[in-house]
Amino acid sequence: xxxxxxxxxxxxxxxxxxxxxxxxxxxxxxxxxxxxxxxxxxxxxxxxxxxxxxxxxxxxxxxxxxxxxxxxxxxxxxxxxxxxxxxxxxxxxxxxxxxxxxxxxxxxxxxxxxxxxxxxxxxxxxxxxxxxxxxxxxxxxxxxxxxxxxxxxxxxxxxxxxxxxxxxxxxxxxxxxxxxxxxxxxxxxxxxxxxxxxxxxxxxxxxxxxxxxxxxxxxxxxxxxxxxxxxxxxxxxxxxxxxxxxxxxxxxxxxxxxxxxxxxxxxxxxxxxxxxxxxxxxxxxxxxxxxxxxxxxxxxxxxxxxxxxxxxxxxxxxxxxxxxxxxxxxxxxxxxxxxxxxxxxxxxxxxxxxxxxxxxxxxxxxxxxxxxxxxxxxxxxxxxxxxxxxxxxxxxxxxxxxxxxxxxxxxxxxxxxxxxxxxxxxxxxxxxxxxxxxxxxxxxxxxxxxxxxxxxxxxxxxxxxxxxxxxxxxxxxxxxxxxxxxxxxxxxxxxxxxxxxxxxxxxxxxxxxxxxxxxxxxxxxxxxxxxxxxxxxxxxxxxxxxxxxxxxxxxxxxxx
Numbered sequence: 258x259x260x261x262x263x264x265x266x267x268x269x270x271x272x273x274x275x276x277x278x279x280x281x282x283x284x285x286x287x288x289x290x291x292x293x294x295x296x297x298x299x300x301x302x303x304x305x306x307x308x309x310x311x312x313x314x315x316x317x318x319x320x321x322x323x324x325x326x327x328x329x330x331x332x333x334x335x336x337x338x339x340x341x342x343x344x345x346x347x348x349x350x351x352x353x354x355x356x357x358x359x360x361x362x363x364x365x366x367x368x369x370x371x372x373x374x375x376x377x378x379x380x381x382x383x384x385x386x387x388x389x390x391x392x393x394x395x396x397x398x399x400x401x402x403x404x405x406x407x408x409x410x411x412x413x414x415x416x417x418x419x420x421x422x423x424x425x426x427x428x429x430x431x432x433x434x435x436x437x438x439x440x441x442x443x444x445x446x447x448x449x450x451x452x453x454x455x456x457x458x459x460x461x462x463x464x465x466x467x468x469x470x471x472x473x474x475x476x477x478x479x480x481x482x483x484x485x486x487x488x489x490x491x492x493x494x495x496x497x498x499x500x501x502x503x504x505x506x507x508x509x510x511x512x513x514x515x516x517x518x519x520x521x522x523x524x525x526x527x528x529x530x531x532x533x534x535x536x537x538x539x540x541x542x543x544x545x546x547x548x549x550x551x552x553x554x555x556x557x558x559x560x561x562x563x564x565x566x567x568x569x570x571x572x573x574x575x576x577x578x579x580x581x582x583x584x585x586x587x588x589x590x591x592x593x594x595x596x597x598x599x600x601x602x603x604x605x606x607x608x609x610x611x612x613x614x615x616x617x618x619x620x621x622x623x624x625x626x627x628x629x630x631x632x633x634x635x636x637x638x639x640x641x642x643x644x645x646x647x648x649x650x651x652x653x654x655x656x657x658x659x660x661x662x663x664x665x666x667x668x669x670x671x672x673x674x675x676x677x678x679x680x681x682x683x684x685x686x687x688x689x690x691x692x693x694x695x696x697x698x699x700x701x702x703x704x705x706x707x708x709x710x711x712x713x714x715x716x717x718x719x720x721x722x723x724x725x726x727x728x729x730x731x732x733x734x735x736x737x738x739x740x741x742x743x744x745x746x747x748x749x750x751x752x753x754x755x756x757x758x759x760x761x762x763x764x765x766x767x768x769x770x771x772x773x774x775x776x777x778x779x780x781x782x783x784x785x786x787x788x789x790x791x792x793x794x795x796x797x798x799x800x801x802x803x804x805x806x807x808x809x810x811x812x813x814x815x816x817x
Contacts (some may be wrong), residue, residue, distance in 0.1 A: 258706060274816070292605075293321070295359035295367045296595035297352065299396065301331035301374040301430025301454050302564065304348060305592045307363050308354040316606055317619050318414075318596055319627070321362060326351040327560040331430045331454040332376040340379040344778040345387070352392055368595045369396040372404050373431030373452065401448025404591060409443050411594035412587050415527065417616045420586040422499045424579065427590055428507040428571050430454035433482070435575075437489045437499070444492040444537060447485040451478055453507055453568030461567055464548050470566040471544060477660055486578045501581045503531075504590040506561060507568030510646065512586045512796065513556040521727065528700050529586040533576050540569045548812055616697035621666045624693055628673035637756055639668035642747035646740075649761040652772060653808065654739035663702060664740045666695075667709035671744060687711035687724050704728055705737050713740035713748055717807055743809055749796040750776070757788045764815070771811035772804070790817075 291310050298305040306324040311317075328347045333340055340806045359367050368786065375381040375398055388394045399407065399700035408427045409707065416423075418440040425436040431452040460474055493499065512526045515535050524527055543551060543566050600606050625635060642664050646654070674685030690707035698706065704727045711724045718725040718738065728734050750758055760777035774797060778788040794814045801812040 269336040293362055293364045294596060294599050295355070295362070295364045296592045296599070297355055297367060297369040297394075297396075298590075298592040298595065299328075299330065299348060299369065299371040299375065300591075301372065301452060302327065302329060302560065302686070303430075303434075304328045304330075304351045304355070306358065307592045307596065308364060309360055309596045310329055311596075311605060312602060312623065315619055315623055315626075316600070317623050318625065319601065320593075322358070322475075323359065324355065326354075327558070329454075329560070331452075331458070333374070333378060338378060340374065340378045341382055347386060349387070349391065352388065352394060356392055356394060366599065367394065368405075368599050369394055369402065370399045370407065370591065370595060371396050372399060372429065372591070373401070373448075373450070376400070377431070377450075390447070401432060401434070402446045404432070405436050405446035405448055406443065407591045407594035407598060408434050408504060409436050409438055409446070409588040409594065410597040411591055412436075412504060414593050414597050414695050415587055415589040416585075422493065422497060423502050424499045424577055424581075424585075425504065425587075426508075426572070427501045428453060428568050429505060433571055433575075435482075435485045435489060445485075445488050446614050447488060449481050449485055451481045451571060453564040453571065456567035456571070457564045462564075463489045465546065466544060466566065467804065471570070474570050475574055478571050479578060482571075482575055482578060486575070486802075488580070499581075501576070501579070501584040502587050503572065503584045504587045507565065508584070508586050509574055509588070510557045510561050511536060511539055511569060511572065512567055514554065517556045523700055525588065525694065526586050527588040527694065527696075528698070528703075530583055531586060532583045533573070533581065536573055540566070540573055543569060571794065613662040617662065617666065617695075620694075620696040620698075621669050624690075624695065625669050625673065628670075628676050628689060630670065630673050633756075634751055634754075635669045635672065638671070638744075638747045638751050639665050641750050641758070641761060642668045642743050644761050645743045645746055645763065648761075649772070652763075652765055652810070653742060654736075655738060656739065659702075660736045660740045663706050663736070664743055665708055666706050667713070667744055668747060670706075671710045671713050671748060673710075683711055683714045691724075701730070701733060705733055705740075708737045709740045709744060712737070713744040717803060723754065738807060742804060745800055745803065746774075746797065749800050750793050752792050752796050758793060770809055770812070771813055773815055 291312055293308065293310050295306065295308045304326050307320055308322040309318040309320055312319070328344065328351050330340060330344045330348055332344050356367065371385065375384060378384070381398065385396050385398060388396050390513050409425060412425050418438070420440065422437060422439045425438065427434040429452045431450070431454060433451050435447045435449070435789070456474065460470065463470065475649045492691055509526055510533055512529045515531055516522045516526065516529060548563065551565065552559045554562060557565060625632065643661065646661055646664055670690055671686055672682065673689050674682035677685040687707045687710060690710055695703050695706065708728055712718055728737055751759070758776055759779040762775040762777065764773040764775060766773065776790050776793055778790050781787050797814050804810050804812045
């Protein structure tokens with residue numbers, strides 16, 4: 258039976274997850290087996306299910322399945338405000354399906370939350386009692402601030418905040434949550450009773466909206482948001498700037514509409530950047546459309562087409578009031594926050610700061626494990642690559658530090674394509690990374706990481722390669738080329754199952770454009786012969802032609 262209580266208190270940060278094939282249960286030591294949990298978010302417009310597999314070692318979670326149904330619980334009786342019998346039946350049917358699906362995955366618990374539609378309905382308590390009686394589901398009716406807290410946890414599981422405060426805006430069907438938070442804690446958690454469904458039901462009887470009604474709605478939204486916007490501004494420190502993050506249906510729908518018009522649409526919307534000018538243009542077009550024309554937009558579904566205009570008006574007005582010119586889309590929200598909260602309450606997360614600061618590292622390690630990468634060898638290649646990076650600044654690269662992080666991640670993942678095909682594994686590695694979810698990375702960083710792994714062997718980048726075409730910026734291409742060369746050298750040094758190299762030393766020549774590398778063997782056991790590194794030196798020399806072609810440098814390997 259699903260039963261849980263919200264634990265109040267400080268808001269901890271959360272780890273990341275990877276939406277990949279999970280490690281088998283039997284692959285972990287006893288006491289460290291993967292655990293499965295399901296979360297259900299009963300919203301005003303939709304009901305969401307997520308089934309996750311929690312790794313107690315990495316303290317992260319993988320999403321195994323997500324489901325969404327447009328249940329329209331917010332279609333309440335216009336006179337009494339009660340949840341309508343039709344809406345209740347839609348939700349009951351959906352929850353029965355979600356419950357059975359979760360049980361088929363062997364989850365140990367189903368955590369469930371209901372939000373504003375149930376909070377405000379006079380028959381909300383009776384509805385929750387019916388869920389308990391008919392489906393044996395105990396649903397927590399969360400308050401507005403608690404809904405904001407869970408959204409914050411969900412966003413933290415997908416993004417790294419660094420030292421900059423982030424303003425999270427979640428436009429739901431019945432309420433809008435505004436959260437100001439940094440990597441340490443949430444500063445404000447607010448919930449306002451305006452939402453896309455609520456505005457559509459109460460103020461959008463005419464469609465398309467007349468100009469006068471549009472102006473009225475903007476003023477209405479501004480009045481509703483004014484107290485929380487003032488609260489957010491007051492919570493900022495002098496000189497602080499924020500990043501705006503938008504979650505849930507309205508933001509995802511607008512991002513999908515914008516992305517569909519991009520020359521190279523992204524595979525996913527996580528991290529997609531949308532500026533206010535683009536939002537203004539989209540809203541202007543949506544306001545001029547009939548309901549039938551909006552339903553014809555392939556980027557959004559029919560129900561979202563009904564409520565996209567009031568939702569977009571909330572977003573546009575909020576950005577104008579906050580003086581924000583751009584937002585970042587986050588695919589995670591309350592339902593993932595429920596998973597993180599469950600992990601916290603089951604002591605599966607530790608220090609709140611350390612997990613927020615290591616989102617990138619944990620998502621990479623999680624992905625490497627899911628593809629069966631040899632962890633020991635990947636760690637050796639990473640160590641070699643970073644040693645080469647640190648010693649070759651000004652010769653092989655002029656990176657400012659960004660490439661170092663990508664180089665480490667690429668070294669951890671560069672062999673994941675071997676699970677598909679040995680001979681061309683670098684190409685399969687690119688495909689797997691490209692189509693995986695890497696939390697904490699921007700879209701361009703994701704593409705760069707995949708390309709670095711792709712070009713660590715065989716040919717240098719060519720114009721016809723898709724992996725190269727996707728890297729459009731000159732600086733980004735320069736970074737990919739340099740980091741891929743470093744990874745190529747590091748991978749060339751790992752030819753045996755056991756570690757044999759203790760130290761790599763780079764020697765520069767001021768007179769000639771050349772790079773000389775010296776290898777120092779690992780210490781041997783007493784009575785054993787010193788390790789012969791002839792194989793590694795030969796492998797390293799094979800990289801010479803590529804280094805010469807790419808950088809015009811002669812590569813020399815120092816003999817003992």
